[in-house]
Amino acid sequence: MTAKSPPPLAVDQLIDDRRTRIIVCCGSGGVGKTTIAAAVGLRAAERGRHVVVLTVDPARRLAQSMGLSSLDNTPRLVPGVQADGPGGSLHAMMLDMKRTFDEIVEAHADPDRAAQILANPFYQSLSSSFAGTQEYMAMEKLGQLRRADEWDLIVVDTPPSRSALDFLDAPQRLGRFLDGRLLRLLVAPARLGGRTGLKVLNVGFGMVTGVVTKIIGSQLLRDVQTFVSAMDTMFGGFRERAEYTYRLLRAPGTAFLVIAAPEQDALREASYFVERLERDGMPLAGLIVNRVHRSPAARLSVARSLAAAEALQGLPESDSSRLAITALRLHAERMRQAASERRLAEGFTAAHPFVPVAQIPAQPDDVHDLDGLRTIGVAFDPELQRRPDTCGPSPAMA
């Protein structure tokens, strides 16, 4: 029985289409999102687009290769882009979530009040370690870049969260929290008093604040109170901003690329994410299965390879036979791995038969230069996706 093969994902078509303005790369941690985002950005720039890549947590050497030596929240021109044809360009920036948060505060409050907020201990912990802040600020930055309209394509690498869904939900969660009734209720009891739903539930208001004070301490509660009164004018704004970017994600011109490794957990997360995007009417371009193993000698099956290795063992030993035995066993192992990866990917396609898929060959070493990114980009050619055998282990060898 042969499994139905998915439609090929043509990343090149996506980046060549001028109507594509935002590409969001998402997926669970450790699947190579950052590298794929960078490779998409570079390929688009070299095909003539003006691109900015917003990255969150790049490997040091990859960041350096893109000229990102510091986390300064400013798009930097990446040198070494070889555009053939009318000039494209590539900028890259690393998200500084605290700086981005600070800028929102500075933009919305007068200088005195802004200074007061920035110095508040609760604000400092909120802006640097709050769950969801990174996702919120990544979306905020995306909105800013889109409004600046200096680039015709924005590629976003989403934060390394455990679940790919965090990145969609966290901004609204933070927005809701900051705008939340409970936040104001707990810290400004004088204003809202007892006219709340608490009485209905027979829980005294004093008891609520009492317990909260017991648990989190009175100092923190005071910090929160100061923070809330200083931020008063900005409330409402947070949820609005989160909703703006959420709408941006659904707008025509946005495309989601879901990235997975050919592994059980990563593909399961990819599956959840695809279902969620469909449910929310978000534009899914397709799935990228990163780091798949292929063999340039795929015509030699596991069984024949092992049989040949065994035959050689029965013959007089020589340097060349030792080398061949190793090569044949290695080949059999790689073929087994490739088959197992293919089965896992087929499992995804069985559940989502219409989601286009592209496979990116595993690279022999970590990618840390533009050439490495270019090598990955080769697989964005839909022709190569239709002829999977040509996605050999390293195109450089061809």
Added chain:
Amino acid sequence: MLVSVRDTDWDGVRLHVVTGKGGTGKTTVAGALALALASRGKRVLLIEVEGRQGIAQLFDVPPLPYEERRVAVAPADDDRPGGDVFALPVDPQSAMIDYLAMFYNMRQAGKALTRLGVLDFATTIAPGLGDVLVTGKAAEAVRRKEAGRPVYGAVVMDAPPTGRIGRFLNVASEISGLAKVGPIRGHADTVQSVIRSPQTAVHFVTLLEEMPVQETLDGIAELREVGDGGIQPGGIMVNMMRPFGLSDVEQSGSATGKMTDDKAGAAQARDADALAIALKAAGLDDQGLAADLAAELADEARTARAQREQREQLDAAGQPCYELPLIPDGIDLAGLYRLAAALREQGAA
């Protein structure tokens, strides 16, 4: 059998914290470690803190409630029966209700406050608070006794990823912004005394790739610098090892080290010539097969070389390294038992 009488590398340790970068298989390794520890006859508690029901998936059981439940029985050793693995998903809210019940006798109120979102709110505005409560649950399980004997021989915690582990475990400074005295302070101090004792070790799960290795090294350094003697780093679990390593490809011309593209091409051509002779002898005289296999071999040699560099960096960290095989087709229970056996054979449990 020798294994059963030999000391393990972590004999005095009762709280095994397992961390790792996303995608390295942290939850799987935590599960395998729990099984490995239990197969020495211990009763083991496996704690999950990220609310993903990863343990239930791993052991193929329905989603777990906030309750210690048996999820697996370890295989018997030669001379003793296997122990049980219990699992407990801990979330900050449930831990907080426990805490309110324990110190204030306020279980009902705690539940009412949960419904109102108050506890969610409190753990949200004080991120360290949730960590104190969650690690507190693990510390409590380590210390719990019945009839003078510890209830659990070992507790394994599937902890947050490497990037967050230092802050997660550094309970004392986390709550410095909170109550300076009182029960929560005392609670944190108790938790800290367990985490900073030789009874606790933090294991790192990694792959032989640049980013997970870097995060592992950063994480180990961070634990050592936590202050007051630091938190004890444990083993480095190198996960998803493919069966071939550099030693297997060393004989190929392509494996001799970093070289220019020209030289690599020449070495690959020499390999192809040698392979052609041998393949012919084995009855495979397909045109071009030797060249393709030589290309594949060169590719494997590059991978192996890159992995050896990463492995050398890990070795330099001075912690024991354990290797866990790649389980093709995804992890099932059989695969989990294989990983547990590998951990035991190497002395990790």
